[in-house]
Amino acid sequence: MKQGLSLRVSQHLALTPQLQQSIRLLQLSTLELSQEVEQMLDENPFLELSEERAEREEFGLGQADTPVSEGDREMEFAPNSIADYATSTGSETKNDDEATPLSADDGPNWEGDGTTETAHDDGEWGVDAKARTNNLGDGEDKDATELARTQESLQAHLHRQALALRLGTADSAALRFLIESLNDDGYLEDPLEDLARGLAGTEDEEQVEDLVHHFTVALGLLHSLEPVGVGARNLGECLRLQLQALLTNASLDAPRRELLQVSLRICGQPMDLLARRDIKRLVQLCGSSDALTREAIALIARLEPKPGRRFVDVERNIVVPDVLVMQVGKTNGGMTPKFRVQLNPDVMPRLKVHDIYANVLRNHRGGKDSASHAALQQRLQEARWFIKNIQQRFDTILRVSTAIVERQKSFFTHGELAMRPLVLREIADELGLHESTISRVTTAKYMATPFGTFELKYFFGSGLGTESGGNASSTAVRALIKQFIASESTKKPLSDNQISEMLKEQGIECARRTVAKYREGLKIAPASLRKAL
Known part of the structure; x- marks a missing residue:
């Protein structure tokens, strides 16, 4: 056997702890995210809930060019709290100095993933208003989930x-x-x-x-x-x-x-x-x-x-929307409705880095126990990255939701009958994201619209061919089938074949078996069982 040396160039993707956490947080539902936040609050002493409301004008875009203090330049920079993120993602500055390396042996390395996007200090992001609970009175602290648990079994x-x-x-x-x-x-x-x-x-x-x-x-x-x-x-x-x-x-x-x-x-x-x-x-x-x-x-x-x-426990049926869509006016001379898309502040965790602990750690760099200091500094950076990843999660949800609303404006104006065909690839190409990312974002995330609350996946659907050569959304076809059945005579209900013919009259090519599949998906009984006695 002959031995030799060779040089080979290859590329591979290394998932850092930050990236792994970002992907995991992105696919969590609102309830799962709340549980994740509670667990992180228990494990990380540098992370805390913020209860007081900060003044908006002191932070965010208005202070984007504010010089950073020398003490803050010595620390690793990352967003440290979540505040007013439903309407603005705040401002970020760039740090030219390298982050101080951590020497702790245990736990993931939270030095960073190479990005230089940072925030000013541990209190820049402020805090959002206290989450709204219910209408039982000012003295009540129960939310809808707690009320559901109190229902008698x-x-x-x-x-x-x-x-x-x-x-x-x-x-x-x-x-x-x-x-x-x-x-x-x-x-x-x-x-x-x-x-x-x-x-x-x-x-x-x-x-x-x-x-x-x-x-x-x-x-x-x-x-x-x-x-x-x-x-x-x-x-x-x-x-x-x-x-x-x-x-x-x-x-x-x-x-x-x-x-x-x-x-x-x-x-x-x-x-x-x-x-x-x-x-x-x-x-x-x-x-x-x-x-x-x-x-x-x-x-x-x-x-x-x-x-x-x-x-049956009604908690299973409680859906808290992640995104709110509201009509705020009209454009094109009052002909086209204009919609505003914003995050629901009630589902956003109000987190920030514990200022006192962070300052104590900053002022006691040269201690005797350097290993313990490095471990604590790693926990501080972990808290900052957790806040940053949550912010990125909500930012991605808002971007995807805005793109959906832009493409499905007809739905928000006229209802599900006006739904257009839409696939994940279209949104992914528009936002420069991968289809798997769009799939994670649209799973178990909900949007409150003028026509009700829907999962983001609801706005995606395949297309059926039309006589004009275009496509009709499968969601719109289901709505049309439901409308046909709702207006039918109970003495002579419509068969699947008759519904298929009616769709053809509307210019939509839909086979009888496809009609039966859509009808069963809508949980509508066949014609023989819908017939009045």
Whole structure:
């Protein structure tokens, strides 16, 4: 084997800790970012929340040319706090001196990634106004998420009712166990015998039978609680419990009572017959007239199939927009609306570098323990880079949102029917970013518009061909399908093929299968199930 030396030139990308953190923060949602900030506040002593509002005129663009003090030139420069970033990204100066190197052995190197963009000092960015909470009064500190947590759960609602029942120790414990075994919809999915065996943990059949007996008694008590239908094992039982509760009304007249009895018989049949609205088969099985069967099905449709629905934690449905879009006037002689895009100040963490700790570290450079000093200085630089990366995150979100609004002006003026086709590459090319960056920015980030709050990904969609040779957004086509179905006759609902033909009349080429896919995505039932009885 012959040995030799060769010279080879290659390029590779090294992800510094700063860049890794910037990418990670960019893809976090508002809630995840809040958790990340809380964790960083616990770990880094140089990072703190700012509670006081600084005067805008003392900072930002107005002070861009202010000379930097000699003491500040000796430190590493980076943005140190987030303030008034919803309307202005502030000013940055350049530092010609090299940053002091850190000598700590542990932890990532936060010296920098080569950039020279810096801010003036540890307090330049000031602080934004205190986040708005709710309308309960000045003394309330709870926000919408905390209010959601205070909503009474289904289990708590049932336990409170169970306290009014005079039960023995065993029956009370059995009822409590069944309540805790319910799913979010209020159903008892597991058979009583399985629950008994899981609780007993033995093969003693006598103990299992005793538990099943107590569970059976407790189940009857659970069925008597509100909401009606809770504790059902399946949909048919849930509907029957609600119908039986209606039958207990002593003031029912004979026709109403007969209707309820027919409804009970229908619920005793296989649920697929009811789902398909197989009127002929149900008439044969229930021994009722066609008209009465149709009326009974209409009554069943008004019942609640998920008794625990209204107790589901509403925190899952809370969406706090990251970007606000508002109309601020009109251009072109009052013909074209003008929109303003700004960041939501309520979701922006009010962070800054702890001035006292930073000054103490600056004034005690020549200590005996140089390793500890370097480690602390590295933590200070880490805090500054964390603030800088958060600022860059919001700056990128604002840039992408502004580009989206500019390209989708028709949507903000006329609604989703005017949505244009848009792909990630178009925004990426316009802003000079990678498609993966646009994808991270538009995931789990929301925009408040005059037509509601939407995820940024909502504004992107493929295009369908038109007769004129142009493209129509798939979002606009979905909106058009929804509009067609909303205005259809309930006696003769539109089929997918008819909707496809109607779209062709509008100049949009959309196959029947594509219509079916869009309709299912909108959670709209097929024509056979939309037909009125």
